[in-house]
Amino acid sequence: MTAQAAEKAPRTAPAAPVRDKGRAGTWVRLVLLLLFVLVFLIPVYVLLVTSFKPLTEADPTQAWNLPKVWTTEAWSVAWEKLEPGIVNSFLLAVPGSLISAALGALNGYVLSKWRFPGADVLFTLFLFGMFIPYQGVMIPLVQLMVNVGDTLGVQLYGGIPGLVLAHVVYGIPICTLIFRNYYVTIPDELIEASRVDGAGMLRTLWSIVLPVSGPAFAVVIIWQFTSMWNDFLFAVFLTGPSSWPTTVMLNNIAGAVTTPYSQQMAAAILASIPTMVIYVLLGRFFMRGLMAGALKG
């Protein structure tokens, strides 16, 4: 299935399902779907309700109750503890997703419109990089970063630049895939015409392809931002305390037995706000990234 099909699907769907065995079936489906909505939202209820509770209401018997006294106490403590991580996450995810998008656009453009012999095999070799469990490269990656850092006299291991590098490199496959699938839809004649006019590869990219690449950039930037923001594995292996991103900090806060539930939940919500905002505002592009992750069909 292609990203386009997924995009189009909801619109072409029959809006009025009449023929079906009448209204009863529709109602049953609606009720079941609503039931699942309730189940899906249970964790959200718990997060919100618990985060606004004062410590005095942290009693098992009141576990599912609404707070008697609503307070933002836990929120301010959680914010204080989490803030450095959130700053680090932005320092990681903003430049990281922009660099990823630039690389993805170049690769996708060449692999769809400026192909060289073996481009297909190369693309498949790239795609494997999307599926490898990163555990398989982690130990040597740490070693490599330490060695390269020592040689060049820069700090790669332990800091944010190293983490950005890792995310950018291992993001190349998915970003290339998204841009390639997007550029395939640009008619070849357009590129050919530009070529006939004497424009070279870069000129064509700049004046013909990039101006229509907005949606692909949105998809890739959102996808990479979200995965960098939510990543834990790379962060825990590659960063030290001063450059811990949100996830690692959150795990430390929530993992400590001394942290009350209200603060844990508030911190979990705070850590999720940026990606949730993106999801709510730009869900359409987020969906397309997800669909690209399922390869094409």
Add this chain to the structure above:
Amino acid sequence: MTRVRRWLPGLLLVSPSIILIAVFVYGLLGWNFKLAMTDKHDEIAEIPGNFVGLENFTGIWSEERWGLSVRHAIVFTVVFVGGALVLGWLLAFLMEKGIRAESGFRAVYLFPMAVSFIATGVVWRWLMNSATGEQAVGLNRLFHYAGLDFLQWQWFRDPDWGMAAMAIPAIWQMSGYIMALFLAGFRGVPEELREAARVDGCSEWGVYRHVVLPMLRPVTLSALIILGHISLKVFDLVVAVSGKQIITDVPATFMWTAVYDSHDPAKGATIASYIVLSVAVFVVPYLIWDARKGKRS
């Protein structure tokens, strides 16, 4: 010569990514395998370690903890992949003919995808708290309210089936994605095909059985690949829900402790190699199949 001039610029433009993927994906994977075949069981030692062949790969099976973590991974994978597939399919099935407020439903089922396992792990650890009776919180408390005390159990702390509980948050997180895949799949079935089957006297169930479901096979395969490779490398979720407890140990967390607590690079690399192999076994054939299919069309 002109042909070369035609594709060389493209190759040059992609070459940074080619080098990065070659070094960071394939080079480091190779390095990891090589490390796994040495006796470098001490990270402090400056010596590179001697080649010992597959000794580490066979030796690890005599460790109780390894056997346990493999068993956990299998239980988790079966429950998670099966659960997410069934639930995702069911949700898509309920929605495929169009339903009121469909985008709202989809938004709810999909939102967990935008949040990190670390953040959702916080609330699921609370929901799956193992305390029972008077001290029960979370879902156990909910069972108590409903008069279903017999349902109270240890959740992920259950020594035998704890990993089945661990799969619940993962199902919650991923089934919306699977729903989106299946929904696009359902809607990729041309309405004329269904109509033709109905004209031929198929009941509505017959249409599903003989027309729709067979056409969903490629989507099901994609979904299996995605869920499978997520499952075999599961890490964040386990860390967030239960930390480093042996009772929920999986290969990825075992590797983490081998590197950071036991300081044994060769062992860590061995476990990592097993994780990579378990994923590669089905992803590599899938990618080759996908590439061939792309060439044909």
